[in-house]
Amino acid sequence: MVQGVDSGPDLNGRTVGADAQALAQAALDLHTQRSSIQLTSEAVTTAAVRLIHGADGASVALLAGNGTVRSNVSTDALAAAMQGIQDDVGEGPTRQSLRTRETVLVCDLRGETRWTRFTSAAVDNTEARSVLALALCAGTDVLGALTVHSRAIGAFSAHAVAGATALAAHCALALMTSTHEEQFARALASRDAIGQAKGMIMERYNIDAQQAFAMLSTISQNTNTPVKVLAERLTSRR
Template sequence: MGSEEGPAAGRGVGFEHRLRAEIEQVARDLRAEHASIQGTLEVITKAARDVVPGAEDAGITLVARGRGFQSRAATSELPKAIDELQHRLGDGPCVQAIWNHETVLVADMTTEGRWPRFAPEAARIGARSMLAFQLYTTEHTMGALNLHSSHPGAFDNTSVSIGGTLATHAAIALIASQREEQFRDALASRDIIGQAKGILMHRFSIGAEEAFAILIRRSQHTNTPLNEVALNVIEHRSDAS
């Protein structure tokens, strides 16, 4: 959408009506995808690219404890390249949005002075304008929604307002999706542990508590998560001692 004429150019009388319809569709898509984290992320970035004035590409950066930077659901290779650059330098708009809990607008990378190492390289690989929103923060993960344009001055106050609204809705949907996935994982782990207990109970003619104690001891002695110990018992039934 961005151009040298500015993001406001070409907005007709029906812009607000079209925008409202698009955001309503985004909300429906997010509800439909809430059970899949990757699906939710893809809905968010596609919506940001299509709905936010000035945006040509979008991506999401997650910073997870123990796993570093993750570039997710990018609409092209550009957001991935920008994420890799920020990860390598440890600085940039996305990093600032995540750590400082703020929205970061870059009008022109060629004249940007806040990140003297990042900005010239970002401009060289095709990002002249950028808009980064802190997406959400949990105990273990932080994230940002990043919008890119190949044109300077691509984003204006309307872009910031619409992007911020989208980021807020997206954060709620993403957290709900993560919780649902964690719940499914917990149920799956419970089923695996139950199967392993049943195998041990049958093999050694013991009760459920004794079988569970065996799993706990093996988990502690091998420093292995309980569900992995249980899965090993299921896969190697003859090695259940």
């Protein structure tokens, strides 16, 4: 239980104290679980729908190293459709949040003029009317964006936006942790594969470890193939 928090009612009939407790528990769950990026993204979207007042659905768009969107995780078909439209037209609230690192609020898509192609497609093809997009940032890195939508007009109050902002900060840290853990696991797997490949070369050609790695490096340079890929190919043939 979180103590010292005002429990006065908000416009939606909930209490600020209850919201703070729910957010604290969600943050604890996100930080203590050890999951893949995919599972963490799913947990983030589930928490967003549960905790952000007015949200009917949510999605997480993750960025690749080159700045393009590499994956989308959605709670429902409407959230997936909203992200799909932005992928198709290259604009929209999620894209703007990713680009500017700012929170983007749309109170009524029918009167939105910032992204004409997205707005037209979203209004014509979906029931979404309110959208809230928040960049997921860890330090100077933009990992992606959390976007929630509602079928109601003006669904997200200032209180809801404040809660969503706090949740997004915790979500970003959880995703950063999952990213680092997956990178570490891949690095360990690559090191193991290279070690096994070196052992195979040493045994076959009766050379030492340094010479075996030099042979791998030479082949890598000549074929423009990363050493770890060569090692994985070699060990997979055993």
